[in-house]
Amino acid sequence: MSLAMAFRVVSLPVFVCASLLAACSGGDRMTLGSGSDSPPAANPPAGPAAKPPPASMAGRWTLSATGSTSCGMTFGASNPDSTEGTIAPGGGCPFNFFTSRKWSYTEAGLTLRDHTAQALVQLVPAGPNRFEGKTGAGQDVALSR
Numbered sequence: 001m002s003l004a005m006a007f008r009v010v011s012l013p014v015f016v017c018a019s020l021l022a023a024c025s026g027g028d029r030m031t032l033g034s035g036s037d038s039p040p041a042a043n044p045p046a047g048p049a050a051k052p053p054p055a056s057m058a059g060r061w062t063l064s065a066t067g068s069t070s071c072g073m074t075f076g077a078s079n080p081d082s083t084e085g086t087i088a089p090g091g092g093c094p095f096n097f098f099t100s101r102k103w104s105y106t107e108a109g110l111t112l113r114d115h116t117a118q119a120l121v122q123l124v125p126a127g128p129n130r131f132e133g134k135t136g137a138g139q140d141v142a143l144s145r
Contacts, residue, residue, distance in 0.1 A: 052081040053105040054125050059145070066140040068094035073143075075103060087112065095139060096120065109133065110143070 058077035064070035071093035076086035084104040089097060099114035109124040110131050121141050123131035129145040 051105075051107060052083055053110065055129050055145075056080040057082065057085060057103060057105070057110075061143050061145055063089075063093060063097055063100075064142050064144070065094040065097075068139070070094070071097065073097075073100060094141075095135065095137075097141075112143075 056077065057075045058080065059075060061073050061075055062070055063073050069092050072090035074088040078085065084102065087100040087103055089100045097120060100112050100120060101115045102113040102117070104111050109122050111122050112120045114120055121133050121135050123133035123141065123143055126132040131143040133141055135141060
C-alpha cells in the first residue's frame with residue numbers, strides 16, 4: 001500500500017467526522033420528532049403590560065371589616081407602578097388578615113394573599129385611595145388611606 005493511499009484512508013473518516021461536528025454547532029440543526037421544518041421562535045411575543053393600580057400601593061393602609069376591628073397594613077412595592085408586593089400587617093387585624101403577606105393587582109382588582117399564597121380577599125377600586133370587596137365567607141372589607 002502506498003503512502004498516498006494510506007493518507008486517503010485515514011483522512012477520509014477524519015474529514016467526515018469534522019463535517020458532522022461542524023453541522024451540530026449550528027442553531028438551525030434538525031431535531032427528531034419536532035413536527036415542523038421551521039426553527040422555534042427565539043422569544044415568544046410579549047403580551048400587554050400589566051396595568052398598575054389606580055394608586056401607588058406602597059405605604060400605610062387601613063384594613064377594616066364591617067362589624068369588626070380594623071388594622072394598619074404596610075404595603076411594599078418596588079416602584080410606584082408595581083403590580084405586586086409585600087404586606088406587613090399590624091396587630092388586631094380582623095378575621096385571618098393577620099396572615100396577609102402578599103398583594104397583587106390585575107384587571108380583576110387587588111388580591112391580598114396569605115403566607116401560603118391563598119387569596120384572602122379580592123378588592124376593587126372604590127374611589128381615590130380606597131378598595132372594597134368581600135371575603136370568601138361574605139364579610140365586607142375595605143382598604144383605605
